Amino acid sequence: MKDLIPLSVPVIKGNEWKYVKDCLDTGWVSSVGAYVDRFEEQMAKLAGRKYAIACVNGTSALHMAFLVAGIKADEEIVMPTLTFAAPAFAARYIGAWPVFIDVEPDHWQMDINKLSEFLEKECRYTGGRLVNRHTKRTVRAILAVHVLGHPVDMDELLGLSRKYGLLVIEDVAESIGAKYHQQSTGSFGDLACFSFNGNKVITCGGGGMIVTDDKKMAQRIKHLTTQAKSDPIEYLHDEIGFNYRMTNVQAAIGLAQLENLDEYIVLKKKIAGIYDRHLKKIKGLSLPQQAPGAESIWWLYTVLVDKAVFGKDSRALMKSLAVAGIQSRPLWCPLYKLAPFKDCYAFKIAVVDRLYEQALSLPSSVNLSAEDLQRVIKAIK
Numbered sequence: 001m002k003d004l005i006p007l008s009v010p011v012i013k014g015n016e017w018k019y020v021k022d023c024l025d026t027g028w029v030s031s032v033g034a035y036v037d038r039f040e041e042q043m044a045k046l047a048g049r050k051y052a053i054a055c056v057n058g059t060s061a062l063h064m065a066f067l068v069a070g071i072k073a074d075e076e077i078v079m080p081t082l083t084f085a086a087p088a089f090a091a092r093y094i095g096a097w098p099v100f101i102d103v104e105p106d107h108w109q110m111d112i113n114k115l116s117e118f119l120e121k122e123c124r125y126t127g128g129r130l131v132n133r134h135t136k137r138t139v140r141a142i143l144a145v146h147v148l149g150h151p152v153d154m155d156e157l158l159g160l161s162r163k164y165g166l167l168v169i170e171d172v173a174e175s176i177g178a179k180y181h182q183q184s185t186g187s188f189g190d191l192a193c194f195s196f197n198g199n200k201v202i203t204c205g206g207g208g209m210i211v212t213d214d215k216k217m218a219q220r221i222k223h224l225t226t227q228a229k230s231d232p233i234e235y236l237h238d239e240i241g242f243n244y245r246m247t248n249v250q251a252a253i254g255l256a257q258l259e260n261l262d263e264y265i266v267l268k269k270k271i272a273g274i275y276d277r278h279l280k281k282i283k284g285l286s287l288p289q290q291a292p293g294a295e296s297i298w299w300l301y302t303v304l305v306d307k308a309v310f311g312k313d314s315r316a317l318m319k320s321l322a323v324a325g326i327q328s329r330p331l332w333c334p335l336y337k338l339a340p341f342k343d344c345y346a347f348k349i350a351v352v353d354r355l356y357e358q359a360l361s362l363p364s365s366v367n368l369s370a371e372d373l374q375r376v377i378k379a380i381k
Contacts, residue, residue, distance in 0.1 A: 005376060007327040008199040008300060011367045014260045019252035031226075033248030039255045040209070043194065046176075046258070047186035049211040051218035054246035054254075055225050058173045058195025061208035062090035064224060064244065065169050065191040068217045071096050071140045076132055076345075078118070078166075079143035080110035081334045082352045087143050087171055088335050088344075097137060100336040100346040107291045108147055108355060112156040115142070118347045119164050130164050135345050141167035146175035146185050148361075149201075149268070149299030150290065154180050154188045169193070176201055177265045179295040186211055196250075201264050201299060201366070202257035204250040265297050267366040271373065272298035275362065278377045279303065284310025285380075286358075300361040302331065307358075314360040317380070324379040331359040 023029050036054055044052035055061050071077060073095025079087050081100035088098040101118060104111040119139070123130050129138045142161055144152045161168045172178075172186040173195035179185065186192035191214075196207035212218055223229075228241025246254075272288075279285055286304035290296050307313040312320065318328045334356055336346035363376055 003325045005326045005363045005368070005372050006365060007329055007361065007363055009365045009367075010198055010203045010205075010257075011260075011264070011365065013367075015256040016253050019256050020249055023249045023252050028248045031245035031247050033251070035248045035251040035255055036246060039246075039251040039258070042255060042258055043209050044211055046261075047172075047184055047192060047211045049187060049192070050213045051215065052209055052211045053218060053221045053225065054251060055208045055210065055221075055244040056246055057206050058171075058193060058197065058208040059086040059090055060225070060242070060244040061193035061195070061210045062087050062169075062171065063093050064221050064242070065193050065210055066090055066094050066096060066141075067224065068220045069141060069167050069169065069191060071167070075138045075140040076135065077141045077143055077169075078115065078139060079335075080145050080147065081336045081346060081349060082108060082331065082355060083145045083147055083171070083335065084173070084332050085335060085338065085340075086173075087145060088338075088341055092340070096140075097135070098335065098341060098344050099132065099139070100334075100341070100344060100349065102347070102349045102351050103147070103355065105351045105354075106289055107150055107294070108288075109150060109152045109291075110145065110157075111351070112153050112160070114348050115157070116160055119160060122347065123164075130166070132345060139164075139166065141169055143169050143171055144189060145171040145173075146178060148288070148302055149175045149178055149297040150288075151175060151178050151180035151185050151294045151296070153291070154183075158188060173197075173200065174299040175297060177261055178297045181293045182295075190214065191217065196254055196257075201268065201297060202254065202261055204246070204254035204257070207246050207250045207254055264366045268298045268364065271364060271366075271368055272296075272301050274373050275301050275377070279380065282310070282381065284308075298364065300364045302359050302361040304355070304358040305360055314358050318360055321376070321379055324375075326376055326379055327363060329361050331356055331361070 040052040168189040170189040170192035194209040196204040225244035230238040284306045305314040
């Protein structure tokens with residue numbers, strides 16, 4: 001294991017030990033404390049938002065965002081079919097339904113043209129509601145997932161949201177620090193959700209964050225995530241609450257990580273550039289592209305493997321790399337194929353199946369050494 005090159009691991013190199021020791025020395029280790037407040041303040045600043053509320057993980061952030069946005073049971077949230085399952089799970093937590101939209105072939109983000117076609121041709125206004133003609137359910141929101149660190153085409157997406165009166169929620173789990181026309185991901189939607197899982201660019205070990213400019217939404221999220229206590233002395237609760245609080249220790253780690261974010265993004269871009277230079281001449285590999293106006297953070301550098309030209313498919317390459325002590329992984333199984341979502345509507349799915357078959361994510365940790373990078377490249381060659 002000591003010679004393993006992992007896919008994406010945390011790097012602890014800043015004030016993490018100092019801040020955690022301060023928590024331990026002072027006894028502020030639980031779900032309140034100065035580091036929670038400071039982490040929230042810095043995340044709001046990063047996203048250019050007025051409010052940030054820390055929570056236990058990215059899935060809980062999505063759950064709370066959907067809930068406080070007022071999305072009701074049997075209403076629909078439009079989202080890409082290519083993403084981790086958490087957004088679709090969170091929709092079902094509140095009784096809402098995902099609608100899955102295909103991704104475009106160049107940058108692998110939600111296909112805005114297909115989104116537009118779905119809203120225009122497959123939905124209709126009735127009684128002041130936008131209704132899916134197939135399911136008869138009200139469409140309430142669009143979830144913009146910035147997949148693999150690359151921004152969605154937010155100008156077009158926001159234009160559609162305004163045209164059809166839909167909420168916009170961003171999933172920024174993989175794209176913290178990415179920009180779209182110089183504006184940070186997480187700054188566009190009514191709400192935006194971050195994840196600090198161990199494989200993300202910065203981590204708390206776990207943890208999530210919700211940001212918004214809406215004071216009432218922010219206050220309600222804080223209320224719900226702290227068990228909906230209306231009187232903490234008498235233990236009165238005015239609605240169903242959730243124990244979704246981030247601990248002060250987690251926030252201390254997250255704050256220290258955030259202090260290094262700019263450096264980590266520079267390193268991510270450097271790693272992507274090295275992969276580009278060395279892999280572009282290999283026949284049968286298609287490399288990830290960056291859209292005009294987009295500034296990806298290259299969370300996981302991902303290639304497409306054409307078996308007919310390369311000589312192996314993506315899974316065979318993954319096994320060969322594993323034998324060489326190199327961790328890689330395919331993209332997520334398209335959500336529309338998963339058993340929990342068999343009753344959800346999917347619109348014109350065509351591209352994502354090829355991506356799922358061909359894609360392979362390569363080691364992308366920010367502490368990847370030059371020697372490790374060359375070892376990965378040599379193994380692929």
